[in-house]
Structures are given as C-alpha cells and as structure tokens.
Amino acid sequence: MQNSAADAIVTADGKPLKVSLAKALRRQRMFALALVAPLFIFVAISFIIPIADMLFRSVENGIVEEILPQTVKALESWDETSGELPDEAVYAAMVADLKVARKERTNTKVGQRLNYERSGMSSLFRGAGRKASRIKEPPYKEQLIKTDKDWGKVVTWQVIKQFSPNLTPGYYLAAVDAMQTPEGDIRFEDSEKAIHTKLFIRTMIMSVVITLMTLLLGFPIAYLIATQPAKIGNLLIILVLLPFWTSLLVRTTSWIALLQQQGVINDILVFVGIISEDGRLAMIHNATGSVIAMTHILLPFMVLPLYSVMKTVPPTYMRAATSLGAHPWPAFWKVYFPNTVPGIGAGAILVFILAIGYYITPELVGGTSGTFISNRIAFHIQNSLNWGLAAALGAVLLAIVLVFYLLYDKIVGIDNMKLG
C-alpha cells in the first residue's frame, strides 16, 4: 500500500519523486566522493594493496612449479605414500630442470624455499645445479643419487611434491608450529619446540598485562584531570601528551638507562640498602622491561579516551548519589564507575591492539623473554627472508585481534565505546 503510494508521487515536471531526489543528491554524493578520493587513493596504494600482497604471500607458492616445471609434472604420477623412490622419468625431469635453473641461477632460490620446510634442501640444490649439468645421459637416477645421497631419500621427493602446488597451507601451519606429513596428516611440534605458539601466547598475555597496567595507572590520572578546573586540567593533559613530543626511541632507551643492572634504580636500591650489590634486579632485557616500558609508552592511549568520557560524566552524579545516602565509595562504584565503562572499553581496546603488534620497544628492551610475535615477524622479513611465513604470522596476528574485537563487541558492545 505504502510503496505503491510512494511510487505514485511525482514532482511538478511529472518525473517520479525518487528519480528527482536521486538526481538532486547525486551532486552532493559526487562532491563527497571527490573530497574522499585523494585519501582513498593514498590508502589504497600505500596500505590496502601492500597488505593484500603480503596476505597473498602467506599462501602463494608458485616458485617450485616455476623453476622445476618438468619435475612437478613428472611427480604427479608418483605415489608419495608408497615409500619408494620416483622412477627414472622424474629424475630425468629434475636433471633437465636443474640445467635450466643453473643457467638462470634460480636453483638456489628453489632450494631456499624448500629449506623452510626441510633443512638441507638449500645446500642440496646449490650443489645440484653444478653437478646436474655434468650428467649428460641416462640413467639419470643413479647418477643424480651419486652426486648427493639425499636424492635417494624418499622424503626429499615428498617435500618437493608436497610443495609443488601453487597455493600452500604450509606457511600457516608453520605459523602455528604445525606441519603436514607426506601422508597428509597435520602434526604439531612438541611444545618445547613450538616457538610461534609460545610467542603468540606470550604476546597476548603481555598485552593483557600492559592493558591492565595502563588502566590501573591511567584511571586515577584521568579522573583527576577530568575533575580539575579547566585551567589545571589542560595543563595536566599537556603533561600526559608530553611524551608524544619525544621520540619513541629516546623514551625506550631512557628506560634502559633507568632499569639496567648498573642503572639508576638499581643504584639507588643498593645505596639505600634494600638490595645487596650481588642482588641487583634484572629489570630490563626481559619481560619485566617490556611491560614497564610499554605501559609507559601506551599510557596516554588509555588516559585520553578515559578523560574524554569522564569529562562528560557530570559531577552532580556523585553529589546526587551521596545526597541519596550512599557513602562516597559505593557511590563511586555504583554511579560514577559504570558511566566510565565506555572510556575503559575504548582505552583498553586501543592499548591492547597497539600492544599486540608493538615492535620497537620489545626489540630494544625485551631481551629473549620479553619479545613479541612482531619481533619474530620482523626477523623473518629482514633476516631469514621467509616472507611467506612472516605474512602468515601477520595474518594469524590479525585474526587474533579480530577475535578479541568480536569478543569485546559481544561482551561490552562496540557501540558502548567512546573515543571522545
């Protein structure tokens, strides 16, 4: 009824109202688009495309087929679960591929890639490039095995076959300390060797600890600032923001000066006699150092949303509660505190997400027990050059953040969050 009535409405020139309205709004929409376009293009080029590319790297595996095309094809007919070596044709294909690879100097690349899955592959392929070029005629199988006995192991071929498809779950499995056996089963590493899981768990635990610390320290500060007269409040806000004007590196390294074993705090504690000269505390280059330095660095991200929410809670709430007979303490918990929950939510989610991906500070002060998963990702990007694994670790991290975000939405409700 209503719809047909709406369809019937026309403007003075006889066009349907909806068409006229859309036309009138188009100009506005185009203008809005034009305003957003430069930023959108910038973000697309500098953010969305690189991230999409990195995420693709976490499953991309074209290199084996690209460098060893004939071998990959020949291996298709081989049953990797049979426990027997591939036949002569596969070896012939491998020798042919290696000859081409040597010419194009790509044999080390495929070796490096397969080395992520099984150590020894890198040196096997490096040597094989040169040695295979000497093999001129059949039987290829015997001659190739003679150059390196690894060619005579079933597992070598199993690895090559397993990682010959263009897409692979291998990096993701490695990111959670698992691997696929040649039989196709998924096998997890022993817990003491499960470095990534350990790092993920540590990253999450430390991020939660840091978030709680910033809340514990930030809540009273934010309350103080919000309840002061504007003049003093503004000064205090500037003091909270002051660290932002100092380089992150300076702030982090000054914690080293303070916390190290020959540092200021240990010196004072020894001087006062609380600890002995031999009992100097190890407060830096471990988890403690990471937590202390990151709590300090992330504190403003907790204080600011808390402050902006507390600023909107009228002081009359507390007055009303006490005039109604509540002791100031329950009045605070039952009336003031619930009204600051949106600020706590906003601050906590901000600090937690920043902490879980933090890199510089744990790198500098974390030692071995205080590094985060992000440091491992950086290691794979910069040192081991295993970008696929780095990308998979990053994607897992992203997934964890999203899970926490959804959990938060479920428990607190994202609409309850207030940043200002």
Next chain:
Amino acid sequence: MGDPFVRFQEVQKSYDGETLVVKNLNLDIANGEFLTMLGPSGSGKTTCLMMLAGFETPTHGKIVLDGAPLNDVPPHKRDIGMVFQNYALFPHMTVAENLAFPLKVRKMGKAEIEERVQRALDMVQLGPFGGRRPMQLSGGQQQRVAVARALVFDPKLVLMDEPLGALDKQLREQMQFEIKHIHDNLGITVVYVTHDQSEALTMSNRIAVFNDGIIQQLAPPADLYERPDNAFVAQFIGENNKLTGKVTAADGDRCSVELDSGEKVTALSISHGGVGQKTMLSIRPERVMIGDDVKDCDVHVDARVQELIYLGDHIRTRLTVCGRDDFVVKIPNSTDRAGLVPGNEISLGWRTRDCRALDMPDNL
C-alpha cells in the same frame, strides 16, 4: 512555633579567602515550610543550598537541622533529599533502579523497596515508566523522577536547585503546581533555589531574596511584592516605577520628597537615609490611577503618553512622568481608553501608602 527546623547561624562562606560569597547569614526555616531562596546569579543562594546539602563547608558559622548541628556530618548522612538542576538521574539505571538507589544503600528489604518505589512513581504519575531509562523520558518526566527520587526515602528535608530551569514555560508552570501540591500533601520542608521570581511567588510560603551574599528581605510572597524593604527587592520582584529625589522632611512613617524634576510628593518612609539624603520612590504599575480615579489620589502628576502595548487583558502604557520616561502603568482593558494616544498629556496619580521611599541604589 518552637525551635526552627533548619537554622543558619552567622554563616559565612568564602572560596578564595578574599571575598565573602555569603556574608553573615542568619535564617530560620520552620518545619513543613516551603522556603525559596531567590536572587540573581552570584548572589550566594546556591552556595547556601550546597552548604545545607553538605557539598560546601561554611567558612564560619553553624547550620543546624532538626536540633543537631550539621557542620561535621558528611552529605550522605544528612538525610536530605536533593533535586539537581539537570536532575542528575543515573543514566545506566532504569527509573525504578534510580528510585531504589537511596533505599538500597539504606539496606531496606526487597519487598519494601518495591512498594516504596511504586508508591513514589504513582505520586508523580509515572506508574508504568519504572522500566524505562531516564534518557527515554521527556524533560518533564525526568524532572518528576528526580523529585520522586529525592522524596522516596522520606528525607527530613528536600532541597531543590533550580529544578525547573531546563523546562519550557508551559511545563514549568505545570510542574510548579505539581511540586507545590506534593509539598502540601506530604507536609515536608522544602528549600528551593531559583532566579525566577514568578516561580518563587507561586510556590513559596516565604521567600528569602538574596543579593550580594546577604538576605535582602525574608517575607511571604505578598509582603515581598507589596511591601519591599529596599530598592533591590522593589526592583527585583515584579515591575516597579522608580522616581528619584531628595528627602526634605520626615515625620513618623511619612516623608516629603522633592523629586529631581522639582515636584514635591509625600511617601511612606521605609529605608531612606534620612532628611537631606537621596531616595528612590517605588510605585507598582497597577497602583497608579488614571482618568476618573485620579480624584481619589493623594498625589497628582502630569504625564505624557509615550507608548501603548496591547497585552489583551491589560494595556501597558509607557509615560514620561517627572522627567523619567520609563514610567509604566497597567490599564485594565475594561477602562475607557479615550485620551490614551501617544503624545497626549494626561493626569495620573497614586495614594501615598502605595509610594515607598527606599534607599538610593548605586546604579541610579
């Protein structure tokens, strides 16, 4: 009347140690009274209320409630209900939870809380709204919840700090009557702060007019309007015609005043400084006569009509009288208005008992 229910005794308050916001306040409030503190902003009325509630401490002096000194009693133990300017309803609680709050902190039983909350809601005609959040209610409804919350725990005293300031005119007038009726029905003592004089006149048993940290006059509404003690009250309450002059003679409750324009008039001596001092004469607009009534008057003056404003029930007429052109007369619509044309010279007059010789304010 026995001991006063609330007593302010030589109360002074200073925030900065240099100026007194409240200067030597002495005020007694009787049990069951509706007392309004009326005054312009910065006059100290809200500070007095806050001291009574316990949110400010007097710099000097004593406040007594029901025979017990309040100075060292924290706000939550004073048993005083308060309605705040912006209601201060707790947004994270429902209306019923808001009302239950003072009862819960008093550790009342669940059944009793429920019963009292429902009774309070019914009292303000919000029976079915207990489950709503304050934000889902209109301004007037929120106002009623705030009143109900301040009353639900049977406090000894209820304070209201400009509670109707955020409402529109019509709703404000309606709420004035409702609060007045609640007061009459429950017989509780109410201290009400406002800067709106019509609100004060409508609701109060007595009004304390504040200015400059001092109570200028404490009187029932009719006295305050008809018999202002000083120039401030005369000008602050209602409309007032002022004529300035010098006291030439004083005899008993009468005095002779020579106006600045030269006319000599007789007036009631109220608060002028004595013979030879400047004085401000105050005459209420509705006490000025024109036309045939002038012959009954003690004082006659000539006037020139400046402006007529038609207000339906009466016509507001601005005239030039004795050299001042802000003299206003309210003429009932029934009167023959012949001659009331801007520019015309007319004669008007008033009775001596309606003309009060007050102190000379600084700003005149």
